[in-house]
Amino acid sequence: MLLADCSATSVRAITALDAAASAQLRPAYSLERIELRRRLILSEQRKRLARCHAASSSDDDAIPGNIDMAASAFAKATAAGADADEVIAQQLGAGSVANMTSVQEKYKDKVKEKLETRAEELRKEKEARAVKFSQGKIAYERGQYDTAAKLFETALNEEGPFTQLGGEIQMWLALAYQACGRNEECIVQCKAIENSHPVPSVRRQAAEIRYILEAPKLEIKQEEKVQIPVLTDLDPNKGGRAPAPRPRVVPKRERPKTWDEEFWTNYEPPQYLKNRYVWVAAGIVLIALAWYSTGLTQ
Structure with missing residues (x-):
């Protein structure tokens, strides 16, 4: 609004000066015309500086548009691999870092810090909402x-x-x-x-x-409904004669085993030796005994 008012005032003033110049009054108004042009340029510079300074402040309405939208766009762009400085340059309206003015370059880091902080806050808020959503689904399933x-x-x-x-x-x-x-x-x-x-x-x-x-509800008659039998109705003896009880079998008392029965129950046959060297030694001993017994008989 300030820039627009200054522009309108300047246009009217310049038009009046041109009219005066046509009436041979140009020398008297030349200095005033230069002063108005200088003020217009200074007003534009102040306006640009105020926008850059507001972008780095803590006010949520400082960044053009909405700070949440700007932070979300910044987070998506950086997550996709875009350079953070280039994104900031686009947010400030410069298009790229190379086209940024000295004033925009001065406040670039502050704007980036503000957007990163707000993007992290939005991420945590979204996670909290997702937790409540998950709790609702669990309650629904139960x-x-x-x-x-x-x-x-x-x-x-x-x-x-x-x-x-x-x-x-x-x-x-x-x-x-x-x-x-x-x-x-x-x-x-x-x-x-x-x-x-x-x-x-x-x-x-x-x-x-x-x-x-x-959708309209279908009218189903009672005889058209499927009757599912109750499990308690499947008892074959329900309503009939009760079966006769089976005689109880009395277990026989076991008498204690005798010594012979206990011995033969636990008897294990001897385990024959499988080592061939032992058999060879036993054979030699038997041959020696046989030869010795033969010598005695003679």
Whole structure:
């Protein structure tokens, strides 16, 4: 606004000076015209310096646009491999680092620090919202549908409805409403997703759920329903004569074993030696005994 006012004033002043010059008054107004031009240039320089200084301040509205959007764009660009200084130059409107003015170069590091700090804060906030979303899904899987709906509502209020995560939260919230018997709220939620969410896949899922809920219910007669037998009705003896009890078998008392029976029960035959050297030695001994006994008989 200040720049626009100065420009309008300068244009009017210059027009008046030109008219005066045509009336042979140029020498009297030449100095005033130069002074107005100088003030216009100084005003433009002050405006540019104020924008660069505001970008490095702690005010959330300082960076052109929204600081959250700028921080998110900065985080996505750097995660994709872009140079941080080049991203900052684009944020400041220079296009590249080579085109930055000395004033922009002076405040570049402060702007980058501010964006990095805010991007980290946004990442932690998103993780916290994702935790609540996970808690809601666990409650839903356990059949705690009212608790799940409250958790989904809290996560949705913090995340917002127009992000990818916000769309998933809204889908689970609609399912929780349907599980609680709140079909009308479920349909309204699905219609809101269809009409406003920017992601096509989320809109398509919401339309499918709404189609199922709004489909006419089939009327099934009682005789057309499948009767599943109860397991307690499968007892073959139910309603008949009770079977006769079986005679109880009395176990026989075992008498103690005699010494002979105990010996032969625990008897193990001798283990023959398998070492051939022992057999050779035994054979030599037997041959010697036989020869010795033969000599005695003679």
